[in-house]
Amino acid sequence: MNYSELLRSAVKESGWSYSHIVEQCKVHNKAISRSYLSKISRGLMPPPSDEVNKALAVVLSSVTSLTYEKLTLAKYKEIIPDEVLKAIASGQ
Numbered sequence: 567m568n569y570s571e572l573l574r575s576a577v578k579e580s581g582w583s584y585s586h587i588v589e590q591c592k593v594h595n596k597a598i599s600r601s602y603l604s605k606i607s608r609g610l611m612p613p614p615s616d617e618v619n620k621a622l623a624v625v626l627s628s629v630t631s632l633t634y635e636k637l638t639l640a641k642y643k644e645i646i647p648d649e650v651l652k653a654i655a656s657g658q
Contacts (some may be wrong), residue, residue, distance in 0.1 A: 569640040570609035573622070576632035577607055587625055596621035613641035 567575070577587065584600045584607075591598050598618060605611040613619070616638060623634035643651065 567640065568609070569613040569637070569644055570607055572632070572636060572640045573607045576626045576630045579630040579632075580626055582629070587622070590625040591618075591621045594621050594624050613637075613644055616641075 577584070580587070582590075584603045588598055588600050588603055596618060598614075598621070602611070602614075606614055614622075619637040619641065620634055623632060623637055626632045627634075646654075
């Protein structure tokens with residue numbers, strides 16, 4: 567599952583609107599826009615910073631199976647070049 571699918575699945579599992587998630591992120595001192603959340607969850611923008619992922623994980627992990635580790639792993643699988651991932655997997 568790629569980053570956007572993982573995030574979209576967690577949003578659906580939560581039953582919350584993007585607006586509610588954005589408000590909860592603000593409570594945890596990370597302001598993001600509803601538009602930005604929509605774009606990253608649809609894969610229209612690359613995965614966000616680790617700081618944003620931490621806020622999303624804190625908010626969504628209270629009502630879903632999403633964790634910061636899952637979001638971060640999905641993010642880096644997308645942004646690390648394939649040859650680097652293969653080198654890591656082979657123990658180089």
